[in-house]
Amino acid sequence: MSWNPSGSDLTIAWLLLPFLAAFLAALVPRLGRPLILLVVATTLAMALAAWQGWLPSDLLLLGPFGVRLQLDQLASPLLLLTALVSAAVLLEGWGRAPDKPFLLLLLLLQGGIDSAIVASDLISIYVAQEVVGISTFLLLVQGNRPPQLWIGLRYLLIGNSVMLLYLLGAALVYREQSSFALQGLEQSSGMALALLLVALFTKAEVFISGLWLPRTNAVSPAAVSALISGGVVCAGLAPLLRIAAAVESVGPLLRWIGLASALLGLVFALAERRVERLLAWSTISQMGMVLLVPAVGGFYALAHGLAKAALFLVSARLPVVSLDGWRAQALPWRHGAPLLLASLSIAGAPPLLGFLAKEQLSVALAGPKAGLQAADLLPIALLLLSVGTAAVYARLWLLPGNADEAEEGQPASPGALLLVTALLLLNVTPWALEAWKALIGQGMTDALLKSAGLLLAGAGLQRLWPTGNDGYRLPDLEGFDDLLGGAVLVGAALVLLLSR
Amino acid sequence: MAIVDAIDGFVVMEALMLLTVFTGLLGLLLRRSLFLKVMGMDVMGTGVISFFVLVSARGGFRTPILDGSVVFPGDNDWADPIPQAVILTAVVIGLSIQALLLVAITRLASVDPSLEAGRLDQLGRD
Numbered sequence: 110m111s112w113n114p115s116g117s118d119l120t121i122a123w124l125l126l127p128f129l130a131a132f133l134a135a136l137v138p139r140l141g142r143p144l145i146l147l148v149v150a151t152t153l154a155m156a157l158a159a160w161q162g163w164l165p166s167d168l169l170l171l172g173p174f175g176v177r178l179q180l181d182q183l184a185s186p187l188l189l190l191t192a193l194v195s196a197a198v199l200l201e202g203w204g205r206a207p208d209k210p211f212l213l214l215l216l217l218l219q220g221g222i223d224s225a226i227v228a229s230d231l232i233s234i235y236v237a238q239e240v241v242g243i244s245t246f247l248l249l250v251q252g253n254r255p256p257q258l259w260i261g262l263r264y265l266l267i268g269n270s271v272m273l274l275y276l277l278g279a280a281l282v283y284r285e286q287s288s289f290a291l292q293g294l295e296q297s298s299g300m301a302l303a304l305l306l307v308a309l310f311t312k313a314e315v316f317i318s319g320l321w322l323p324r325t326n327a328v329s330p331a332a333v334s335a336l337i338s339g340g341v342v343c344a345g346l347a348p349l350l351r352i353a354a355a356v357e358s359v360g361p362l363l364r365w366i367g368l369a370s371a372l373l374g375l376v377f378a379l380a381e382r383r384v385e386r387l388l389a390w391s392t393i394s395q396m397g398m399v400l401l402v403p404a405v406g407g408f409y410a411l412a413h414g415l416a417k418a419a420l421f422l423v424s425a426r427l428p429v430v431s432l433d434g435w436r437a438q439a440l441p442w443r444h445g446a447p448l449l450l451a452s453l454s455i456a457g458a459p460p461l462l463g464f465l466a467k468e469q470l471s472v473a474l475a476g477p478k479a480g481l482q483a484a485d486l487l488p489i490a491l492l493l494l495s496v497g498t499a500a501v502y503a504r505l506w507l508l509p510g511n512a513d514e515a516e517e518g519q520p521a522s523p524g525a526l527l528l529v530t531a532l533l534l535l536n537v538t539p540w541a542l543e544a545w546k547a548l549i550g551q552g553m554t555d556a557l558l559k560s561a562g563l564l565l566a567g568a569g570l571q572r573l574w575p576t577g578n579d580g581y582r583l584p585d586l587e588g589f590d591d592l593l594g595g596a597v598l599v600g601a602a603l604v605l606l607l608s609r
Numbered sequence: 610m611a612i613v614d615a616i617d618g619f620v621v622m623e624a625l626m627l628l629t630v631f632t633g634l635l636g637l638l639l640r641r642s643l644f645l646k647v648m649g650m651d652v653m654g655t656g657v658i659s660f661f662v663l664v665s666a667r668g669g670f671r672t673p674i675l676d677g678s679v680v681f682p683g684d685n686d687w688a689d690p691i692p693q694a695v696i697l698t699a700v701v702i703g704l705s706i707q708a709l710l711l712v713a714i715t716r717l718a719s720v721d722p723s724l725e726a727g728r729l730d731q732l733g734r735d
Contacts (some may be wrong), residue, residue: 128720174691223668226654232695232698235699236698236702239702239706242706243705243706243709246709250713253716255716255720255732256732256733258716258717259717259729259730259732260711260732260733261713262714263708263733264642265706265709265713266646266647266650266710268651269650269706270637271705273630273650273653273654273657273703274630276657276699277630277656277657277660279659279695280657280692281665283691283692284664284667289691289695324733324734327733467676540724542669565670569656587730587733588726588730589726589727589729589730590638590726590727593637594638597634597638606696
């Protein structure tokens, strides 16, 4: 008797593995780290298989009303990102005694994110979002101190409230289409679509529905912040990108929300005085950029997530977290190099992955696909936003030196090193090489000059921008009621815009 | 009576359930106490769950279980099992999340017994 696993068996086994591993790790704590490595390795393999099309890309389980999974090229970069971030977080805590609940939750989180990325019907997406939400909440309250409890509670309460709106939207879709398939969304009413989108915007940390992020990142440990920016965000982005692919008419709306989100994040990031909060505002800004062209959004999210997670891991090891005294500190190379490389990647400096992602985005925006009347303005808007991004990260640039006092302090962050290496090495994978080839065909020198110009303009802008004591005050929008109000405002605006 | 006959019962029910969701959302937004906010979320959840049950009852009310022995000739008014099955999952998830929230609230009550969201916000600030 021979056993021939089919492609769908493999996919199901891969999705189940993290949860089984979590149970096993609860019984045999010693196995926690090896099991996470196994889960990370299988997710990496699945990301590769999804890109190459080795496995069936569209699975319909349990009949036409059942679960639909799509293991396609949209899922591939996001799977790669979440696996690498989990691996980095694991490496980060390798030298210390294993923290049993943390390892368990990491397994659950990875399982939830994997499912959310490949899920392709409204209900599977809902369940996966809730698994991710609960594991993130438990990770946030790990320390059991009141601020952590409050931040975790905020996250869960808002996340669950918007997911209730999502369920209502799913019910409306079913009433109209008698199906929970994403493909039916094209014909469904604007009301249903608006309810689905507001929930996913909150989960994907976009615009004012993402306002929960800065304070969450400021309170949570670096490892959890890295997971939120690199992994948890994928769970919200993947369904958004799928909806954008299924419903063509939603493209312009996503583009406007993306532009607004990018601008909002930049203005707040430029005024911020603490590193983690600057990184969080910049995440809100970058998630807006991902939505500009959903077709290349996954790749952009990959480049951003790797760099952002690395920045969180490094910044936690620095003696100074306030940007006011930032330039006065002596930064040793072991922290300075990953910090510089990761922030340069997000700002779009070659030859890092962020440069390639930004170039792809600008090519896609300039192409005929941008269906706005104001299409000519979009590349200019992207250019200005890129200068702003460079200015935000210019605040972190600080040439490392080998000062005597720098020799003390924390050792290098292994997780950040892994992520920065990935930012460099992913450039020589076949699909990135293809993108490079296309770029060289279109005039490499122009792109390089443009990038240099952007970085210089950003550095100049940062010098001009009033920060520190002579800076400006922005409203504090991060109270609990502000977060709820932001989500409700976005929801109401979407209902009004889409129900025309 | 003609007006009453003209009103579709389903439309009325639907409107009432959406109103329930809306009321819950308002409670979540306007109440200052964290505990009442969680209750508001629960009211929202009740509205959403009832809406799913209503959607599945559009075709009829009969429990969709076939056992072969009983035959209903010419009778097809089964309830739709798909939304019912789906909402069961959501009920379980909603309950567990509420339990988690209440545990966290119990802990926070020892820090600030008033449980006012505005005062608890000071906790997350640097």
